[in-house]
Amino acid sequence: MIPGSKSDHPSFRKSFLFAMQGFRTAVATERNIKVMLVAGVLAVVVGIFLRLDLLSWAIILLCCAVVIMAELFNTCVETVVDLVSPEFHPLAGRAKDVAAAAVWFLSALVGVVGLLVFANAIIN
Numbered sequence: 001m002i003p004g005s006k007s008d009h010p011s012f013r014k015s016f017l018f019a020m021q022g023f024r025t026a027v028a029t030e031r032n033i034k035v036m037l038v039a040g041v042l043a044v045v046v047g048i049f050l051r052l053d054l055l056s057w058a059i060i061l062l063c064c065a066v067v068i069m070a071e072l073f074n075t076c077v078e079t080v081v082d083l084v085s086p087e088f089h090p091l092a093g094r095a096k097d098v099a100a101a102a103v104w105f106l107s108a109l110v111g112v113v114g115l116l117v118f119a120n121a122i123i124n
Helices: 012-029 031-050 054-084 090-123
Strands: none
Touching (some): 012 054, 054 090
């Protein structure tokens, strides 16, 4: 596709199907996405058990979505780096490490947010 050209752009439906295909591929090939999805399901189960209020649900679901999104972006970075630098290069390694660190940092912060939300639900 040429940027700005409308003739080669897929339809909205095809774009959606490509996105779903990308998600399925990531889930099938990336262990960390599976771990994040399981953690998200566990957060939802705990939320149901604790009978979270609407705002707490919004926080938990948003945190889950952002972590999954970050992991998908990390997968993109790793895939593109592997494409352009099949052999090891220190800058390629740095790019992959920093992308992974972003997911790690976000996941740690989301874990703290989850603990705060669930602790608040237990206390109240």
